Amino acid sequence: MSDLTAKDIxxxxxxxxxxxxxxxxxxxxLLENKISGVPVTDENGNLIGIVTExxxxxxxxxxxxxxxxxxxxAIIYLESLNRFRDNLKKHLATKxxxxxxxxxxxxxxxxxxxxxxxxxxxxxxxxxPVVESGGSIVGIVTRADIVKSMILTK
Numbered sequence: 001m002s003d004l005t006a007k008d009i010x011x012x013x014x015x016x017x018x019x020x021x022x023x024x025x026x027x028x029x030l031l032e033n034k035i036s037g038v039p040v041t042d043e044n045g046n047l048i049g050i051v052t053e054x055x056x057x058x059x060x061x062x063x064x065x066x067x068x069x070x071x072x073x074a075i076i077y078l079e080s081l082n083r084f085r086d087n088l089k090k091h092l093a094t095k096x097x098x099x100x101x102x103x104x105x106x107x108x109x110x111x112x113x114x115x116x117x118x119x120x121x122x123x124x125x126x127x128x129p130v131v132e133s134g135g136s137i138v139g140i141v142t143r144a145d146i147v148k149s150m151i152l153t154k
Contacts, residue, residue: 006130007109009149010139016041019097026096039129040100049100106131117146
């Protein structure tokens, strides 16, 4: 696995979705292609986010207001208000850009497979877009690609 890089194991035909696509369109793309997530692009095809089945599931769960208690006329929240705001935004979402993760971890074509595996484990992510220095998406590496690469090195 040490000699292989992202360009050796990546899927070159990357399925993407536009930021203004509907949640229904996203669901159809995921189901039709039997995948669990896709990179999100703007109108110029630039990577601006990533969206997964988990983002859709959050949208369909019950929204819970943060628990709090009052102490000397102050309200102290026991849960993260930011997480509540993010979940509220996802519950009200109609477009992919409303539920996507905007902070996307990417890799370059020459990133070693061992480093890719480490990133996936450390960050608990299942897919990494492969981006060239100009910012264009040239591939994607999934956990399944990492497993397949182990066979290539034997």
